[in-house]
Amino acid sequence: MPKAKTEMRIIFLSILIVFAVFLLFPLGTLFVRSFETNQGLGISNYLSILSHKDLIEAFGNSIKVSSITAVITTILAFALAYAVNCTRIYRPIKTVIKTGILIPMLLPTITYGFAIMYSFGNQGLLTKIFGQSLFDIYGLNGLLIGYVIYTLPAAFLLINNSFKYIDKKFIIVSKLMGDGSLRSFMNTIVRPLWATLGGAFVLSFILSFTDFGIPASVGGTYAVVATQLYQVMLGSIPDFNQGAVIAILMLLPAVFGVLLLNYLEKLNFHYDKFSAIELMQHKGRDISFGIISSAIIVAMLSVFAIMFIAPFLASYPYDITFTFKHVMDIFQSSDLVNVYKNSVIVAALTAVLGTLVAYGSAILNARTPLRGKSTIDSISMITNTVPGMVLGLSYLLLFNGSSLKGTFIIIILCNIVHFFTTPYLMAKNSLSKMNPSWETTGELLGDSWLKTIYRVILPNSASTVIEMISYYFINSMVTVSGIIFLVTAQTSLVATEIKQLQHFAKFNEIFVLSLLIFFTNLLIKILCDYFQKRQSINHS
């Protein structure tokens, strides 16, 4: 490891200042504001919220619907991961599962709600196919479907990753020792995965609890915390102090959840080094899981099918002649084109600047001897905990009077901080695996520290950098909750514009804009995957 240098200290200080101003101060302000009353500081805001029947009910609803979501998602995600890792189903099916499951991540959650309406509503596509309305979608049912679709990809990725660290030889050992199917399954799959399954549950719970897009679209009269917070802040009589209290109360379960996640992480099984082994033949297992996993994917994707159909029909469901009219209308509306441009600019700047911040932070922590560098880990814990709505609201409180208000800069900064954890951990992980002597070698060969970073470290982590850029870009394209309090008429983005269009029931526009986000993200994802693959070929 190189010695501490001035340039390292300067970068470290700049990063600390960014997070002080755009994470700690806003959260501090939020905290203070929640205690602020006409008679000075006190807990009367909290007391008034707790006596507010609607809000208490919304909390109960949020906890209930998030818990049910978490149970369903964990079971489904486990079934998918099991099918991918522990069966001998036809390989292309596994590829379809692994790719298909990621599709919802390319769309804003608010779109899910409209897709659900157009699928399960009275005139919905799936309702027509089944010939009858399956259930009432506004409220609990719609929320559940939306939340499950939203949380399934994240939960699947988590469980799928843990499956890779399970030594499948134990399944064979267990069989050879005479275990029955159930005992073998419990001991070799469920037990080693127990902590991960708990993690998937907690993760799904937090994501559902803090999401705004789904209840905003399909929630109906079923009040949840996120919609309550929105109403208090942007309703007819905004109450900032009450909003601060609700935000703090939304933050608490998230804090608890992240602590729980970290605790569960420690319980994770880690087998020693092991090698891959062929799975046992088992027709029944393969056929049943082949059917189950395909059904999950098909069901999930069928909800989105309408989004690709409706905008190309004259007036779904009444006039189903094919037309490009709606698409053309969007491109002729300078407002909507501008909104799309805004979104791309914000996402691109977030991707570039965010990657710079996250990569710089990771280098300082993984490859320098700076004192106090582990503060960055604490920062990444906090950014992982704070829900987007809470962060956005705290920005609104702190920067309301400043010139940052209503700018793209504040939106970009909010995104950078909100999504910091994952790209930071990607970079840290990849940088700490690299040869620790490179900086010393570079220095002995005449490089300055920054020059070695540029000539050696960066080219060797290019693949990770691309992944970070892609993560930041896609997430800032789809986020609603993080920025809903920060956008103005001048800085409107596609995901938030959809919320506005809802009021005018312009569903074709909503779907066309959603498709724009989808294909933009798909393009970025494909490009990034292509460059990543090229990198890894170059290096092998």
Place this chain on the structure above:
Amino acid sequence: MLKLQNVSKQFDRKVVLDDINVEIKAGEIVSLLGPSGSGKTTLLNIILGLTQLDHGKIIFNDMDMSHVSMKNRGFNIVFQDYALFPHLSAYENIVYGLRNKKGLVSEKELQEYIEFLELKPHLTKKIGELSGGQKQRVALARTLVMKPKILLLDEPLSALDGVIKESIKQRIQSIAREYKLTMIIVTHDPEEALTLSDKILIINQGNISQFGTPQEIINQPKNDFVEEFILKQLQIKRQNIYNLFGEQHA
């Protein structure tokens, strides 16, 4: 000539090196030999300038280097795992430092280094395509073209297998002769140290056990440690080889 005077180092109050005094002549190959945790790698890093010393002085050609930065000291090292840059070809690795010091080596000299280390056929290869011995030679070339005043080698043979080991040993000796280069080599293997170097510095628990030529160490071991841990190993090896070939080959 490199002089270490009263060199001491502690990590968290644990004494790693205790009052080391040594003189190494120009063009000598010196091995730092000792068990793991003896302090030999720390001593190497102190000479390199990577680790600061607590007490004492490092004097090179009558200049006090103790507080000269690693970069300005003009020494260089080949790490145990070579630390080659995997995104560059063998050739790009070799000339990496020349971009920073233009004119240090002429094109003709560069080609001579490459030929001397027999790297011509491998120049366009990626690092991942090279064998262990080839990587070692690329790392040596990359360091040699910087014309170091002293070349440090950290366990240069540990990552190599059997036959390659012997040929790299010869290569190291011929580099020292060809370029009249002082070399300091860290190793934990007595056989390696005694067959490779002009002098051996045996370190145990931060102290010098013995400093001398291979003959001196074999014939006049200074203490129990040298006898028990260094000579005994060699004697067992000798016995095993005798058993294989028969006494008459001795």
